Amino acid sequence: MTDAIVSTDTPVFLVGGGTVDKQAFLSGLALCQTLVAADGGADTVLEFDHMPDAVIGDMDSLSLAARRMIPDHRIHQIAEQDSTDFEKCLATIDAPLILGVGFLGARADHMLAAMNALTCQTAKRCVLIGAEDVIFAAPPELALDLPDGCRVSLFPMTQVTGRSAGLHWPIDGITFSPCGRVGTSNRATGPVQLTFDMPGMAIILPRARLEQALQGLAQAPGWPPVP
Template structure:
């Protein structure tokens, strides 16, 4: 598995948590500067390289730098689509700039073939696969945010999601919670983001990978 480090807000403990589970480190452009500052040398840096410092370039050398010049996508998108791994934990891609954070969630939806969990200060976010089964403590918060029109079915949630028509300009699913130790959800198409507390990280990785 791969830890993908961006240039956004994160605590050093976030990176340590991710690397304990996903030991290969890839940086999205200027995220390499954050990695070096914490004593880590990324195996690869992917992006348009417009925010990577000269010092970082010199330390890492050209063999680790993978420049993608197009400006139609973000560095997070460039990195994620070019990583070949069973799963990715993304760190430093939330907080700070809201437009960048929203672009990350857009990429999660538009790259459904990529298994990626975004690690935030309090929560984790990932794109729901067609079928998802999670072992979680009873009473844990489960939020669903549709980025497209989606319908689903669930067992183990306090408020079942069937027959709700989820859509960005309509019904969303903030602050549901588990009512059983196993939760199962099915969705009829892509577009649903699942938001859980960080304590669910290992359960999510086990379910997705």
């Protein structure tokens, strides 16, 4: 599952099957030229009076009504069950940035699976937008122009070490891991600089800081390709 279904040099807006408020939908759509739905996310796209450019997934949650409304050539079924619809989308979208909604929220298992995929697929740059937060995988180096007191949570999906400047509780010398030390509810003292020694850290910011997250990621280096 390596061939691109969607290939573009501009950001892609990806809508999942979870809860999506209309303001988040319209905000994300305004930043992207291509609209993709992950399986049942197509129902949400149609509900908001838009047509997806592509629907990707195993199609086990796409409603019959949505399937009838969407042209066949826009529906791309990937039947295998070893990956989630979100993983299928990450693997088959070739774009400089993916903005995703409908992957965080009501279903904890779906949210954890999305965070796992987010931090494992290091070649893809993706930001997930939820009701309260934006979440993305940390690049090797990241500068965030944040105000004093802004919440900055760091959640490791594997063992990770790094360094920081501009955090109330510096992370230097700390080994983070899912079953050990995590970085919930740290906060900025002003602009933040983060450096990580390996991939696997999820960064969680307030949703109101989406613009700063996108600015920081646009200037950040990527991880070296996995051999």
